[in-house]
Structure formats: C-alpha cells, structure tokens
Amino acid sequence: MGLEQVSIQQKFSGLRGWTSAQRALLDQKFGKPDSPPPEDITTFHIPDEKKPTQYKTIYKSEPWNAILKLSNIPQRCILDRGHMLESSAEETLIAIKENEGWVVIPGAKAPEGRPAFKVLRMTPLPAPRIAALDDCADxxxxxxxxxxxxxxxxSAFNDVDSLLEVVRVQPFEAYILDWSIDTDVTSEPAIEYIREAQQSNVPITILTGELRTQQTVGSDIARMVERYKVSVVEKPAILDILVKTFYNILFHIPGRN
Incomplete structure (x- = not known):
C-alpha cells in the first residue's frame, strides 16, 4: 500500500480513514470471509467512508512463539497459525498444541487424535545463547x-575476565556460573555487572560444592540470592536436570510475540 507502519496501525485502530483504493487492496489481500474467525484470529473493524455507520471486517492471523521439531534438536521459531486441518498427512508442516505452547512438526508425524493446524508461515529463530563459567574445563x-x-x-569460560569481555559486547540469555573460580576469586563481579551495569534479569544459576563445608560461602551466596535473584545448584550438579530446567525457561515463552 505504500503506507508507513504507524499509519497502518492508526487505520486499523480507527484513528484514520481508508481511501477507496486502499479498501480495494485490503479486499484483494484478505478477501471477504463468510464465517466467524477462530479464536486465534484478530478482528479489525474498518469504517466504511461512504456509510459511516457500517463496518468492514478484516481478519489477520497473529504470530505465536513456537518450537520447531524437525529433528531431535528443537529450534525456536515464530509461527503464523491458520485453520484446523481435517487431514494433516499431506501437509509439509503443521502446528499442534503442546502443554501451554505451540510446536511445529512435519505433517506426517501428526499425533493421532490431536487437533492439527495449518502453518501459514514459520520463521526459525537463532539458538538460545548461554554462558558457562568454571575454572575446571571439564x-x-x-x-x-x-x-x-x-x-x-x-559458550564456555574459565575465568571471570574473559566472560565479562564477551558479555560487554554481546550479553547472553542465561548464565551458569561456578561460585569459586580461583583462590579468593568468585563469580560475584560477573553477577554484579549483569544485574547492575546491564540491568538484566536473565536467569543466573550459581554452581557450588562448598555450601556445606564453608559457612562464609553460604552467607555470600545467600546475599547473591537476596540481592540479585539468582538460583543455586550444588555440585556435583545433575546436568540432565539442569539442561531441562534451562530448556523450559528458554524455549517455553508463553503468548504471542
């Protein structure tokens, strides 16, 4: 249409009117639905300039956060979901509801008896990036x-300085930080920088094996929990539980984009 985004938003909200040519383009693009839209469709009521008391209804799907599962490795994506399908076997991709979110899978792998929806558009997103800090490389x-x-x-780091060097340029979505990095060195400077300098509330998990052996460590970490809202996992950490915890945080983002 050659309109700026702000102008389009104002027109859809009714703050500005539509010309006859613009309405014709809308008809061409969206058509004239004969039935009410499903619950996931946003409805726009466009005033008719020639008949101010009448409205034209335009339907437009909205994007959802979703998880793309084409292999054993999941990927975040943005999903534009269409109508429910009667048969999904011939569809390249379909969308299904999983827990409180949406998953995009091949149509041939549709679970029997589960409602499947047409994928109008699917945009893959980059993998979540997190940082792991520990002076033990293993x-x-x-x-x-x-x-x-x-x-x-x-991204793995073995000292606080190298971690901060990267964080200052490109912050991560989450952090797993060993508390005691070296003699008299902790991950506190990194936590302070992330929370205070960057004003970031991303997930931070502290790993430590000294809570039961050193009282000062326990009090210092308690201070981090109170001040910076970090979580704590004792070593030796069960990595399977740790990875599932971060997967749930980084992949299951409720609601629309």
Whole structure:
C-alpha cells in the first residue's frame, strides 16, 4: 500500500480513514470471509467512508512463539497459525498444541487424535545463547555438549575476565556460573555487572560444592540470592536436570510475540 507502519496501525485502530483504493487492496489481500474467525484470529473493524455507520471486517492471523521439531534438536521459531486441518498427512508442516505452547512438526508425524493446524508461515529463530563459567574445563565442556542436544548454544569460560569481555559486547540469555573460580576469586563481579551495569534479569544459576563445608560461602551466596535473584545448584550438579530446567525457561515463552 505504500503506507508507513504507524499509519497502518492508526487505520486499523480507527484513528484514520481508508481511501477507496486502499479498501480495494485490503479486499484483494484478505478477501471477504463468510464465517466467524477462530479464536486465534484478530478482528479489525474498518469504517466504511461512504456509510459511516457500517463496518468492514478484516481478519489477520497473529504470530505465536513456537518450537520447531524437525529433528531431535528443537529450534525456536515464530509461527503464523491458520485453520484446523481435517487431514494433516499431506501437509509439509503443521502446528499442534503442546502443554501451554505451540510446536511445529512435519505433517506426517501428526499425533493421532490431536487437533492439527495449518502453518501459514514459520520463521526459525537463532539458538538460545548461554554462558558457562568454571575454572575446571571439564564442567563447561560437559554442559556445552549436553545443552547442544537441546538446541541451546553454550559458550564456555574459565575465568571471570574473559566472560565479562564477551558479555560487554554481546550479553547472553542465561548464565551458569561456578561460585569459586580461583583462590579468593568468585563469580560475584560477573553477577554484579549483569544485574547492575546491564540491568538484566536473565536467569543466573550459581554452581557450588562448598555450601556445606564453608559457612562464609553460604552467607555470600545467600546475599547473591537476596540481592540479585539468582538460583543455586550444588555440585556435583545433575546436568540432565539442569539442561531441562534451562530448556523450559528458554524455549517455553508463553503468548504471542
């Protein structure tokens, strides 16, 4: 139509009128539905300039956060969902409801008896990026390998300075930080920078094996929990539980985009 985004929003909200040519383009693009839209469709009532008391109804689907499952490795995506399908076997991709979110899968893999919806458009998103900090290289390496199977990209660091060097340029979506990095060195400076300098509330999990052996460590970490809303996992951490926890946080984003 050659309109700016702000102008389009004002027209759809009724703050500005539509010309005859613009209404014709809307008819061409969206058609004239004969039946009420499903609950996931946004309805726009467009005033008719020639008949101010009458309205034209335009239907437009809205994007949803979803998970794309074409292989064993999930991927976040944005989904434009259409009508419910009578048969999904011939569809390349379909959308199904899973828990409180949407999943996009091949039509041939549609679960029997589950409602399946047409995929109007699906846009894959980059993998979630998280940082793992530990002075023992085996721990970040293990986290990296396991998280990769869940579609999560992990950058491993062995000292606070190298982590902060990257964070200042490109922050991560979540952090798994060993508390005691070296003698008299903790991950507190990294936590302070993320929460205070960057004003970020992304998930931060502290790993520690010293809660039961050093009282000062327990009080210091308690201070981090109170001040910065971090979570704590004791070593040796069960990585399968850790990866599922972060998967639920990073992939299951409720609602529309």
């Amino acid at each position: 721990i970040p390496d293990g986290i990296t390998a396991l998280f990769a199977r869940q579609g999560i990209q992990v």
